[in-house]
Amino acid sequence: MERQLICISCPIGCRLQASWTDETDITIEGNQCPRGEIYGREEVLAPKRVVTATCMTAGSPMGTEVRRVSVKTDAPLPKEHIDSLLDTLYSMKIPLPVETGQVLLANIGGTGVNLVATRSM
Numbered sequence: 551m552e553r554q555l556i557c558i559s560c561p562i563g564c565r566l567q568a569s570w571t572d573e574t575d576i577t578i579e580g581n582q583c584p585r586g587e588i589y590g591r592e593e594v595l596a597p598k599r600v601v602t603a604t605c606m607t608a609g610s611p612m613g614t615e616v617r618r619v620s621v622k623t624d625a626p627l628p629k630e631h632i633d634s635l636l637d638t639l640y641s642m643k644i645p646l647p648v649e650t651g652q653v654l655l656a657n658i659g660g661t662g663v664n665l666v667a668t669r670s671m
């Protein structure tokens with residue numbers, strides 16, 4: 551099998567060609583550095599992404615601007631968990647105060663990846 555990829559590990563964005571017969575025989579071409587090969591192999595075997603978003607905060611007084619806190623996963627999350635995470639985080643209301651780095655959701659889907667706040671409010 552073959553697949554065209556764009557490496558997202560740095561801003562250069564090398565175009566990668568992934569070829570494989572099975573998970574033990576994967577060839578990555580077009581990468582300018584070793585990170586591209588790692589990225590390409592992960593994309594073939596188990597794609598992951600860092601998720602960034604915002605969550606509503608709890609307790610915003612009626613008639614005031616609804617404040618949102620920016621959040622991200624503290625490591626790349628397997629793609630199959632992303633839709634579920636987005637459903638959860640868009641229904642969350644984060645009690646204030648919140649600190650940068652505070653874990654808001656721990657061990658998402660048993661992956662060991664956490665959702666953390668990226669600003670203090």
Ligand code: SF4
Nearest residue numbers: 557560563564583586
């Ligand atoms: S292969 Fe290396 S140089 Fe190319 S985009 Fe990926 S990280 Fe950047």
